[in-house]
Amino acid sequence: MSRLGVRAVLFDLDGTLIDSAPDLAGTANTLRERRGLPPLPYERLRPLVGSGARGMLGAAFGVAPGDATFDDLRDEFLAAYEQGLLHRTVVFEGMQAVLDGIEAAGLRWGIVTNKAERFTLPVVRGLGLHGRAGAVVCGDTTPHAKPHPEPLLEAARRMLVAPADCVYVGDDLRDVQAGRSAGMGTLAAAWGYLGQGEAIDAWGADVLLDRPAALLNWLELA
Numbered sequence: 213m214s215r216l217g218v219r220a221v222l223f224d225l226d227g228t229l230i231d232s233a234p235d236l237a238g239t240a241n242t243l244r245e246r247r248g249l250p251p252l253p254y255e256r257l258r259p260l261v262g263s264g265a266r267g268m269l270g271a272a273f274g275v276a277p278g279d280a281t282f283d284d285l286r287d288e289f290l291a292a293y294e295q296g297l298l299h300r301t302v303v304f305e306g307m308q309a310v311l312d313g314i315e316a317a318g319l320r321w322g323i324v325t326n327k328a329e330r331f332t333l334p335v336v337r338g339l340g341l342h343g344r345a346g347a348v349v350c351g352d353t354t355p356h357a358k359p360h361p362e363p364l365l366e367a368a369r370r371m372l373v374a375p376a377d378c379v380y381v382g383d384d385l386r387d388v389q390a391g392r393s394a395g396m397g398t399l400a401a402a403w404g405y406l407g408q409g410e411a412i413d414a415w416g417a418d419v420l421l422d423r424p425a426a427l428l429n430w431l432e433l434a
């Protein structure tokens with residue numbers, strides 16, 4: 213895949229553009245604390261953060277979707293997370309420079325996440341990214357979420373860029389699947405929430421990136 217013809221870079225949010233793991237793990241421990249349970253170590257929770265509330269509740273309480281208590285715990289988890297979206301969540305180190313480089317080169321960039329709008333929009337605003345992103349498409353913006361291509365196609369439409377002229381950068385297999393289905397080049401971000409034993413090189417991405425700055429190199433902007 214060539215960077216020639218790339219006019220827009222779309223980014224996944226959690227695990228790619230921002231590190232929200234400390235706040236998601238912190239929320240799991242808030243719920244444990246409410247029940248008099250000791251906190252779980254961050255190192256144990258972080259590898260499960262890619263599975264969102266499901267991963268956090270599985271680790272914290274041993275529950276899974278379909279269990280009697282799961283839905284109530286998930287609602288409580290999401291309400292608690294919403295209270296502290298930006299306590300310790302940050303843009304990944306090196307990523308501001310990547311966004312600066314993309315903008316300086318006259319390329320556009322946007323966000324396509326499975327995180328719901330109620331969480332995404334305050335986070336994106338709070339981190340100062342809102343006025344800069346050409347589009348922010350969330351898990352509930354279109355009828356289908358990733359790995360369906362629809363959110364990526366919606367972002368391309370909003371940015372007035374043909375899907376073939378976009379690339380998608382993400383830290384999960386479903387990001388690569390969505391990008392391919394949308395007809396976009398795919399770049400897999402290895403700095404994100406890669407679960408234990410996950411084989412990122414088996415996802416079928418066009419390019420593997422080991423750190424944010426590698427994206428600037430690939431775009432030939434560094």
Ligand SMILES: O=C(O)COP(=O)(O)O
Pocket residue numbers: 224225226227264324325326327328351
């Ligand atoms: O919150 C989620 O479900 C995952 O979000 P992401 O798509 O930005 O990684």
Ligand SMILES: [Mg+2]
Pocket residue numbers: 224225226227228382383384404
């Ligand atoms: Mg992600």
